[in-house]
Amino acid sequence: MDLWEFLLFLVVQRACSGLEVTVPLSLQTASPGSIVLLPCTFRVKDSTVNPNFLAVVWKYGEKELVKFDNKGLTSTLKASIDPQAALKGDATLTVHDVTVSDEGTYKCIVIYSPEMDQKTIDLRLQATPSVKMTKKALLKNQKNRLVCSATDFYPRAITITWRRNGQVLLTSNTGEPQGNGDGTYSVNSSVILNPTETQEKQLIECQVEHESLGKPITDEYSVIYGETPSVQVFSLEMPGPRDMPGQRERVVVCEAKRFSPEAITLNWKLEGKLAKTPGKNEDGTFTEQIYYRVYPSPDNEPEDFSCEVQHETLLNPITQTHQVRYFSDQDKSNHLGLAFLLGMLVSMAGIGVLLWFLLYKKKYFQHFMVSPIYGPETSNENDKVTFYCVAFNCLKATEVTWCVTETDGKPVTLPHPRTKDEEERLLGCDYTMRTDQSGDNKLQKVITALIFAPSVSHHSNMTIVCKFTSDGKTKETELKWSFTLRKPQVSDEKPIALSLGDSGDVICSIELKDFNPKDIGITWSCGAGHYQDLETIKDKITENSQKTYDAKSECRIPGNRFTEPGFKVRVTWRHESMEEPEWREVSAADLPWCPQMSDISVPRLLHGKEAKLQCKISGYFPDALTVNWLRREAGKPDLFPVSPSDKYKIPVMNVTRQEDQTFTCIASIIVNVSIKPDHRAEFICQVGHLTSTLEKRTGELDVKGIPVVDVAFTSKRSDNWLIANVRSFYPDQITVKWSRTKYDSKYVEYPDITEEVTKSSDGTFHLITKCKAKKFKDKKSFKVSVEHESLESPIEKVMSPHKDSFFVTYKESRTPLPQITSDKEDGHPPDSAKLHEATEK
Numbered sequence: 001m002d003l004w005e006f007l008l009f010l011v012v013q014r015a016c017s018g019l020e021v022t023v024p025l026s027l028q029t030a031s032p033g034s035i036v037l038l039p040c041t042f043r044v045k046d047s048t049v050n051p052n053f054l055a056v057v058w059k060y061g062e063k064e065l066v067k068f069d070n071k072g073l074t075s076t077l078k079a080s081i082d083p084q085a086a087l088k089g090d091a092t093l094t095v096h097d098v099t100v101s102d103e104g105t106y107k108c109i110v111i112y113s114p115e116m117d118q119k120t121i122d123l124r125l126q127a128t129p130s131v132k133m134t135k136k137a138l139l140k141n142q143k144n145r146l147v148c149s150a151t152d153f154y155p156r157a158i159t160i161t162w163r164r165n166g167q168v169l170l171t172s173n174t175g176e177p178q179g180n181g182d183g184t185y186s187v188n189s190s191v192i193l194n195p196t197e198t199q200e201k202q203l204i205e206c207q208v209e210h211e212s213l214g215k216p217i218t219d220e221y222s223v224i225y226g227e228t229p230s231v232q233v234f235s236l237e238m239p240g241p242r243d244m245p246g247q248r249e250r251v252v253v254c255e256a257k258r259f260s261p262e263a264i265t266l267n268w269k270l271e272g273k274l275a276k277t278p279g280k281n282e283d284g285t286f287t288e289q290i291y292y293r294v295y296p297s298p299d300n301e302p303e304d305f306s307c308e309v310q311h312e313t314l315l316n317p318i319t320q321t322h323q324v325r326y327f328s329d330q331d332k333s334n335h336l337g338l339a340f341l342l343g344m345l346v347s348m349a350g351i352g353v354l355l356w357f358l359l360y361k362k363k364y365f366q367h368f369m370v371s372p373i374y375g376p377e378t379s380n381e382n383d384k385v386t387f388y389c390v391a392f393n394c395l396k397a398t399e400v401t402w403c404v405t406e407t408d409g410k411p412v413t414l415p416h417p418r419t420k421d422e423e424e425r426l427l428g429c430d431y432t433m434r435t436d437q438s439g440d441n442k443l444q445k446v447i448t449a450l451i452f453a454p455s456v457s458h459h460s461n462m463t464i465v466c467k468f469t470s471d472g473k474t475k476e477t478e479l480k481w482s483f484t485l486r487k488p489q490v491s492d493e494k495p496i497a498l499s500l501g502d503s504g505d506v507i508c509s510i511e512l513k514d515f516n517p518k519d520i521g522i523t524w525s526c527g528a529g530h531y532q533d534l535e536t537i538k539d540k541i542t543e544n545s546q547k548t549y550d551a552k553s554e555c556r557i558p559g560n561r562f563t564e565p566g567f568k569v570r571v572t573w574r575h576e577s578m579e580e581p582e583w584r585e586v587s588a589a590d591l592p593w594c595p596q597m598s599d600i601s602v603p604r605l606l607h608g609k610e611a612k613l614q615c616k617i618s619g620y621f622p623d624a625l626t627v628n629w630l631r632r633e634a635g636k637p638d639l640f641p642v643s644p645s646d647k648y649k650i651p652v653m654n655v656t657r658q659e660d661q662t663f664t665c666i667a668s669i670i671v672n673v674s675i676k677p678d679h680r681a682e683f684i685c686q687v688g689h690l691t692s693t694l695e696k697r698t699g700e701l702d703v704k705g706i707p708v709v710d711v712a713f714t715s716k717r718s719d720n721w722l723i724a725n726v727r728s729f730y731p732d733q734i735t736v737k738w739s740r741t742k743y744d745s746k747y748v749e750y751p752d753i754t755e756e757v758t759k760s761s762d763g764t765f766h767l768i769t770k771c772k773a774k775k776f777k778d779k780k781s782f783k784v785s786v787e788h789e790s791l792e793s794p795i796e797k798v799m800s801p802h803k804d805s806f807f808v809t810y811k812e813s814r815t816p817l818p819q820i821t822s823d824k825e826d827g828h829p830p831d832s833a834k835l836h837e838a839t840e841k
């Protein structure tokens with residue numbers, strides 16, 4: 001409120017107002033671009049308004065839009081009031097062409113001197129969305145994207161909900177509304193549908209809720225399924241007439257087939273530009289036709305003719321290009337001419353064939369002539385084949401007759417249909433013909449097509465004749481054709497490929513190649529002796545470059561089923577080319593995931609200690625492994641199984657699954673080692689998996705015995721003897737030395753009496769050695785030192801005199817303990833550098 005208003009306000013308060021301004025209570029809404037009336041009326045005490053006392057002001061925020069007083073009206077084209085009405089108490093504001101920026105609060109101020117009253121009124125803009133869903137035929141067993149667009153709405157907030165048969169689809173994805181530049185918004189929302197064969201009728205709804213709408217707008221689509229056209233562009237050369245054999249012509253054909261629904265658009269593109277189609281369009285069997293004139297380039301450069309096909313099942317048009325060279329080099333000189341595009345549509349049984357013809361013709365060359373018959377080289381059709389023939393420069397009343405001689409010599413003639421009825425009748429036969437005629441009155445072009453479903457019995461060897469009769473002249477052209485069956489080929493080496501699925505399934509797949517026709521039945525079954533049918537994951541049939549078909553089929557088998565004895569998986573296929581179905585099988589023996597064994601790791605084997613032998617087994621599938629430990633006695637050939645006992649422990653294996661789905665485990669045995677019977681014996685790890693067995697051997701074991709040294713002292717009269725008993729060592733080579741300290745405390749060798757090494761009952765060796773210590777009083781220390789190959793450094797025992805005896809003060813041996821490999825799957829042995837150390841009094 002500015003000062004001026006404030007003062008007036010005071011005036012009004014004082015003067016016990018007779019002035020009253022009225023506006024609607026609710027906010028006003030309007031759509032962009034419309035004319036809005038913001039109503040404002042007022043009443044004064046006097047029955048009539050004295051214009052000298054009246055002032056009306058409209059404000060939008062702080063901005064004055066309109067002012068009307070005794071000096072006149074100030075307004076804009078955009079916003080104004082009617083002065084005449086104002087004098088009668090109606091100050092309604094008219095705003096033209098409202099936009100989003102006109103939203104806000106408007107103030108209607110009326111001064112009737114000395115009184116003043118004012119009211120505010122809110123204007124809100126609302127634009128109702130237009131809702132449209134793309135309604136395109138869906139492709140089965142594929143991801144299809146449906147888009148629903150809500151356009152030109154305001155304000156921005158909007159809700160789009162998708163439903164399928166009434167159920168909300170939560171997978172929909174609505175983008176951010178985008179501004180349209182005029183303040184309104186548009187947004188796209190999409191869902192991905194993956195309809196399968198089995199799904200019933202589907203009604204897809206796109207529902208849009210917006211504040212401008214009393215109730216939601218819904219667009220709906222009852223799903224229909226379609227097929228994508230396959231497009232081929234080809235050309236055929238027509239022979240020149242007898243007197244001008246060099247004058248050849250070319251017809252370029254664009255064929256779109258096996259599509260549905262029927263609506264389709266074909267365009268020729270010449271040098272990347274859409275070819276205009278100034279020719280006539282006539283209705284007929286072929287529902288569309290177009291001619292196009294082309295002047296071939298004088299230098300006889302090859303030209304690209306592209307055919308662009310648009311169909312509702314396609315996101316982007318299919319474009320196929322064919323290169324045409326008008327003349328062979330010898331007739332470069334006469335290359336003036338025209339080319340025509342001619343298009344036609346044939347539809348049959350829901351699947352259409354659309355053809356566009358482009359033909360080049362020389363201007364001065366006006367003989368009645370007929371093209372060769374064009375047809376598929378081998379039959380690669382699942383159902384029907386189409387043969388084409390074209391005639392030029394014929395009269396309007398040209399008749400076309402197709403004549404077919406089947407394998408058995410039986411001729412079938414299809415005469416030119418004279419009425420619609422006849423055409424219908426022809427359609428019902430094995431053979432169908434369609435003919436279209438167009439052009440100016442004098443010189444016509446006729447295109448005709450013969451369509452039939454080939455079979456081995458009738459069409460393995462046939463002749464097709466196309467005959468045109470015009471103006472009493474008859475021209476015909478003949479084609480020999482054979483329908484050949486191609487037997488599915490399968491790899492001899494590994495017909496069934498095997499791989500592992502994530503969930504431990506075996507995926508079996510087979511590829512059958514190069515067969516014709518397309519129809520093939522592939523079934524999977526499995527069992528032992530008795531076969532049960534399996535569900536196939538997918539059969540994929542593709543046309544290959546030889547115009548025949550390849551099929552790939554897959555099924556999944558739980559891996560553990562292969563452990564059943566005699567279990568097999570069989571794939572069987574049936575095809576028209578084979579009298580009997582063929583099959584191939586796989587069994588457990590074919591599974592490529594056989595176990596791999598590492599060498600058995602053997603730690604240092606020491607008499608009287610436990611040792612763990614272990615072997616890593618990996619890469620096998622399924623998890624059906626048997627492990628046996630066997631033992632061969634030293635010097636004997638026979639193997640004996642090892643069973644758990646005091647001497648042998650066989651820990652439970654820990655099996656782990658690897659990323660590639662195969663299994664890994666570590667087989668181990670813990671042996672309480674002794675020289676007898678383990679030295680030179682051998683352990684064997686035998687692994688059985690499905691049909692395979694394999695083994696690893698330790699080789700002859702080498703067991704060592706670490707010497708144990710006990711010392712004693714005996715005294716007989718004046719003879720004092722120090723005795724060392726060395727035992728439990730293996731092998732028998734051993735070095736025992738005695739020494740004694742001299743005055744400088746250094747040890748020097750000292751004479752001894754050492755017995756022969758003898759063998760103990762447990763297979764180890766022992767000996768007794770002694771030396772004579774004459775006196776105690778000289779305080780000399782004695783040392784016995786034992787060297788043996790099982791020791792890293794000698795065992796030394798020092799005996800020092802103490803009173804009337806000796807004490808053993810020090811003993812050391814530096815022999816690593818036997819390696820006990822941990823159970824950890826990495827198989828790393830524990831720190832093997834631990835030293836055995838003991839002190840004994």
Ligand SMILES: *[C@@H]1O[C@H](CO)[C@@H](O)[C@H](O)[C@H]1NC(C)=O
Nearest residue numbers: 147149175177178186187188
């Ligand atoms: C919606 O999709 C159509 C067609 O793809 C596109 O032209 C349009 O710009 C999109 N609109 C928005 C708001 O994204």
